[in-house]
Amino acid sequence: MTSSLSITSPETAHRPRLSWRTVLPYGFAAAVVGYAIAVGGYPATVVGFALIYAVFVIGLNLFMGFANQVSFGQNAFAAIGGYTSAVLTATYEWTPLPAMGVGMAAALVIAGLIGWPTLRLKGHYLAMGTLAIGLIVQEITVEWTSVTQGYMGLSGIPPMGAFGFEITSDRGQLIMLASVVAAATFLSARLKRSRMGRALSAVAGSEEAARALGIAVARYKLLAFLLSAALASLAGSLFVHVVGFVSPEVFGLHMVILTFTMLYVGGIGTIAGPVVGALIISLLPETFRGFKEYQDLAYGAALILMLIYAPKGLSALFSHRRRP
Amino acid sequence: MTRLVLENVTKRFGGLVAVDNVSFTVPEAGVTAVIGPNGAGKTTLFSLVSGFLTPTDGRVLFDGQDITGLAPEKISARGLVRTFQLVKLFEDLSTLENVKVGRHLHTKAGLFSAFLHTPAARREEREVEARARDLLSFVGLQHKADADASGLSYGQQRLLEMARALAADPRLVLLDEPAAGLNGEESEALSRIIRRIADNGTTVLLIEHDMTLVMNTADRVVVVDFGRKIAEGTPAEVRVNPAVIAAYLGSAATAKAAEQEKLNG
Ligand SMILES: Nc1ncnc2c1ncn2[C@@H]1O[C@H](COP(=O)(O)OP(=O)(O)O)[C@@H](O)[C@H]1O
Numbered sequence: 001m002t003s004s005l006s007i008t009s010p011e012t013a014h015r016p017r018l019s020w021r022t023v024l025p026y027g028f029a030a031a032v033v034g035y036a037i038a039v040g041g042y043p044a045t046v047v048g049f050a051l052i053y054a055v056f057v058i059g060l061n062l063f064m065g066f067a068n069q070v071s072f073g074q075n076a077f078a079a080i081g082g083y084t085s086a087v088l089t090a091t092y093e094w095t096p097l098p099a100m101g102v103g104m105a106a107a108l109v110i111a112g113l114i115g116w117p118t119l120r121l122k123g124h125y126l127a128m129g130t131l132a133i134g135l136i137v138q139e140i141t142v143e144w145t146s147v148t149q150g151y152m153g154l155s156g157i158p159p160m161g162a163f164g165f166e167i168t169s170d171r172g173q174l175i176m177l178a179s180v181v182a183a184a185t186f187l188s189a190r191l192k193r194s195r196m197g198r199a200l201s202a203v204a205g206s207e208e209a210a211r212a213l214g215i216a217v218a219r220y221k222l223l224a225f226l227l228s229a230a231l232a233s234l235a236g237s238l239f240v241h242v243v244g245f246v247s248p249e250v251f252g253l254h255m256v257i258l259t260f261t262m263l264y265v266g267g268i269g270t271i272a273g274p275v276v277g278a279l280i281i282s283l284l285p286e287t288f289r290g291f292k293e294y295q296d297l298a299y300g301a302a303l304i305l306m307l308i309y310a311p312k313g314l315s316a317l318f319s320h321r322r323r324p
Numbered sequence: 325m326t327r328l329v330l331e332n333v334t335k336r337f338g339g340l341v342a343v344d345n346v347s348f349t350v351p352e353a354g355v356t357a358v359i360g361p362n363g364a365g366k367t368t369l370f371s372l373v374s375g376f377l378t379p380t381d382g383r384v385l386f387d388g389q390d391i392t393g394l395a396p397e398k399i400s401a402r403g404l405v406r407t408f409q410l411v412k413l414f415e416d417l418s419t420l421e422n423v424k425v426g427r428h429l430h431t432k433a434g435l436f437s438a439f440l441h442t443p444a445a446r447r448e449e450r451e452v453e454a455r456a457r458d459l460l461s462f463v464g465l466q467h468k469a470d471a472d473a474s475g476l477s478y479g480q481q482r483l484l485e486m487a488r489a490l491a492a493d494p495r496l497v498l499l500d501e502p503a504a505g506l507n508g509e510e511s512e513a514l515s516r517i518i519r520r521i522a523d524n525g526t527t528v529l530l531i532e533h534d535m536t537l538v539m540n541t542a543d544r545v546v547v548v549d550f551g552r553k554i555a556e557g558t559p560a561e562v563r564v565n566p567a568v569i570a571a572y573l574g575s576a577a578t579a580k581a582a583e584q585e586k587l588n589g
């Protein structure tokens with residue numbers, strides 16, 4: 001097929017390849033996690049939390065980055081996962097994995113019930129619906145004291161484990177969390193470059209053009225929403241098993257703001273963005289501890305600088321594709 | 325054989341009748357053009373046919389089946405694919421990936437084949453890749469395969485949108501002002517591409533302002549003005565139709581002047 005069109009200027013084909021640019025974000029993440037595993041102690045705790053957040057943000061990225069939708073209520077699914085794990089293991093003495101499975105199933109059912117009707121509507125119904133579900137689940141965790149103990153919280157949650165093994169050491173937990181984050185990142189990369197991922201990018205780019213090519217837009221939004229809820233639920237379960245305790249504040253509005261910051265600083269829509277964002281945002285306050293009472297100021301200044309110099313997120317600085 | 329039938333199609337927006345009782349047929353073979361002044365209702369007509377708008381009245385038949393009021397994704401699944409007057413590319417994707425999206429209807433890889441890279445999924449992906457590259461070559465964008473779609477020139481974006489629509493293997497493709505914003509040389513090249521699409525067996529229905537392109541490319545022309553069909557026929561017939569000349573005075577005069585210029589130059 002050679003229709004000679006003279007619209008185009010000759011340029012050589014350009015294939016994305018593995019370069020230092022694409023590898024750098026992962027190198028950074030690996031270095032941070034490696035350091036934490038080596039030294040243990042407080043750094044291991046901080047990095048552990050960062051990795052749990054990373055799982056959540058990877059999910060948020062599927063919905064907000066890949067599919068270009070908005071949800072303010074993914075914390076609800078973390079709470080559903082976290083509390084299901086906590087109650088089933090601490091109160092009913094289940095083992096962690098089945099409890100986590102039930103939590104994820106519950107999160108998926110609730111996400112389906114909210115997403116199915118709202119995702120077919122245009123406009124901000126879903127954003128409002130998700131905000132509502134975030135607040136409702138928060139209320140339930142506070143008020144349903146016979147199960148959740150309200151603000152007292154639930155303690156005595158066993159560490160993650162399976163088949164009689166329990167992961168109790170800092171290092172063991174970090175390795176477990178890093179493996180989960182690596183797997184979720186790997187799978188989201190595969191998703192992005194697949195037929196499904198392209199359909200999500202199409203929905204993100206233009207719903208009308210997507211429909212003109214036969215893409216059932218509502219179904220793909222729902223798919224992204226469900227995947228996102230599943231990862232949020234997983235993050236919630238991981239949290240309660242790592243900490244051994246859960247209370248309503250853990251999954252509050254604070255979590256929404258923090259994870260949004262992580263997503264945007266890391267680079268929304270990118271593959272490495274969630275991990276990079278989760279690590280940077282978790283480490284920044286620690287880095288600025290030396291600033292004493294100016295710590296918050298330094299933290300804020302750093303965020304503003306990043307927004308100015310990397311408006312598409314830190315990971316976008318390392319994108320392999322040519323910018324126009 | 326008839327590809328598309330419009331029967332008394334009407335669309336009202338409140339008090340405005342954007343499309344007023346329009347009927348015509350599009351045969352399987354060749355290129356049919358819809359022309360008419362700005363605001364005549366051409367784009368609305370395309371939206372009614374492709375399911376983005378529901379007619380207030382009338383029916384649309386595609387390959388003999390009633391598709392009136394079906395959702396756009398259902399209509400494209402039947403083999404009727406449109407492009408947009410204002411190009412709508414997927415900006416997160418490269419040029420090649422945009423065309424790959426066009427294969428959506430003819431592929432089936434799901435979530436698990438994406439995660440697991442099953443042999444079947446990899447084979448399907450190879451086919452999609454090959455097909456997308458062929459189509460990029462067809463419109464002359466093969467050297468832009470890995471560039472950001474948003475970085476293409478306007479003319480290239482129009483061609484990309486066409487390649488993406490063709491990737492869906494449509495039996496009928498609707499092109500909404502494909503030559504808008506192209507220079508003379510570009511629009512001549514476009515005209516050749518459109519002829520080749522039709523020669524390959526895909527019915528082409530296009531909206532166009534550029535009379536030269538219509539005269540060179542279309543086999544039949546439907547003229548609309550103020551939502552109504554005012555004429556229909558071969559380009560030569562339509563060109564001398566008094567009603568068309570009256571409606572089109574401005575454009576016709578411009579076309580004449582351009583022709584004159586060509587003769588002089
Ligand atoms: N969604 C809409 N709501 C109200 N009026 C519309 C809408 N779409 C088009 N119109 C009106 O319908 C008429 C025909 O528009 P259009 O089909 O875009 O014309 P054309 O493509 O021939 O230039 C115009 O007067 C336009 O303002």
Ligand SMILES: [Mg+2]
Nearest residue numbers: 366367368409
């Ligand atoms: Mg128009």
